[in-house]
Amino acid sequence: MIVKKVISLTNSLEDPKNPLLGPTIKGLYFFGLWQTGSEMRKLIYNIFHFTTFLFVISEFVDIYLSRHDLNKVLNNMSLSVLSIICVAKCCSYVFWQKEWRKLANEISKEELLQMKKFDPTVEKLMKKYTKYTRMITYMFWMLVFITNLLLILSPFLRYMSSESYRDDIDKGNEPIPQIMYSWFPFDSEKMPGYIGAVILHIVMGSQGSGVLAV
Template sequence: MFSWLQKFEDPMNPLLGPNIKMLNLFGVWQPPGTKLRNTLYNAFYFSTISFVLAQFTDLYFQLNNFNKALNNLSLTSISVICSTKWLTYILHQSQWQKLVAAISEEELSQLKKQDPKVIKKMAEYKLYARVVSYMYWLLVLLTNVTLIMTPLLKLYISTTLRENIKNGLEEYPQIISCWFPFDCNSMPGYVYSCVIEILMAIQGSGVIAGHDANAITIMTFIKGQMQILKEKCVLIFDTKENEGRSEFLSRVKECHRHHNFLLQQSKLFNSLLSPVMFVYILICSMALCCSVVQFFSKEATADQKLWAVEYTAAQIAQLFLFCWHGNEVYVESKDVDIGVFSSDWWKADVHLRRHILLLAGKLNRPILYSAGPFSDLTVPTFIGIMKGSYSFFTLFSQMQEEP
């Protein structure tokens, strides 16, 4: 297993290698020199918009069936989120590539300096990023397998269902509720619809897994580099006997450069991620409410309840990962200037202390990632969404109980 995972590593991208390869596998990452491949992937992705519209069409036809409509809504919301993610990557491909190139260049530069403390810290957050990415990929894979296999296993195992379908009493179980211009409740139309739905499910899960793991890894990078910067500030006055004023100024200059780099990349990253997270939080809040209502509905079938549990768990885990890591970056960025005051600043003369004060003031700029203009990626945002979903469920339950 570990030897297989090593194939994802890229010496030119020490941290983001596996994430870039995952995005490249599903055609979202489009390097120069592969114009034909990029064109084919773009044509395929833009054609999936018709599939999303077909899901909304089927949702309209199912409004008279409450549980089917809720199940359709949860899947349609995933499709909308997935479409938003691949669309932003394709439209802002050059900016994503610029961000990744800057991160990899910074890491390669730090590795060349062979600073033991920096290398150790980089190894720590790299290991953490790998564990989170691989576990998240596994979660997305299990969710996708559950989505695909549940209706197919139901059809294979239940002889009663097959008899009812044969007699026209029930319809074939669909993987993804979608309207087709052909009859998908009879052969061979059902097989055609399953092939299309499985293809869409694999494509969607790949985009979500690649996009989210890459974003979380970048936030992990920013946090880890903030910790490295704090350590650099602590060691500003850690000079040898033959080192004097010039070495001190060089270290202050490096701290300024490093902080400017992190601010620039964070600003670029936030501009790329914020619109996606705005759409995601809006849809996720609604979808979580619908999933909980569906699970406690008396009319919901066992496979619908199973999907509601799996879907709700995946959505909560996904939202938590973004909010948690965004909050971690925010907390770490607020504490960077502590490194300056933890140094031996009292050894310096008045002129050098002025440089220290300027550096401390500049470092006191927290980095806060946003989800559109209305919310931030922090733990309080996550708690607020969970509270809102519970309040909606409580209100809905009371409405159901009223005569």
């Protein structure tokens, strides 16, 4: 049952107009990097991309405020560097959208042209590299999905699995677990600010992972 659903999902990502790039283009569209569709959709996604940029700034503000704690700074930097890559990719696709679409269109145009020739050698070669790219693409997507899931769950798994850690938090010896570290204009280590921080971290982590994956 699960296998059939996975196969159905992967088949739905195929696009006859884009034999090689179908899943990639649909992934880019889903995360707002392939900006076709209504103007309202583009505006909403661009606002979301801008909030991602602001979130990255808040990460570096937190690093600056924590500059005297070397361990925390090093931990934060590992995620902040990935955030910079994510923002850079967003900017690249938004600002050079026409060039990216032109490149994809030329690749698909050439593939469709070759398919019309019905050359067995060419068809065999196209099937071979398409199968290879699908395997790499889906494996990478799965890897990023699992990584993001572990990023979200790891603080809470640590909290649930260690009684001494929970006691230290209750006594104030350890800070409440965070998914990521960023600056907020409110206290993110106490309710209800903590819930807001967790929700924002989940959204930003998932969006960032998606952008990096596609």
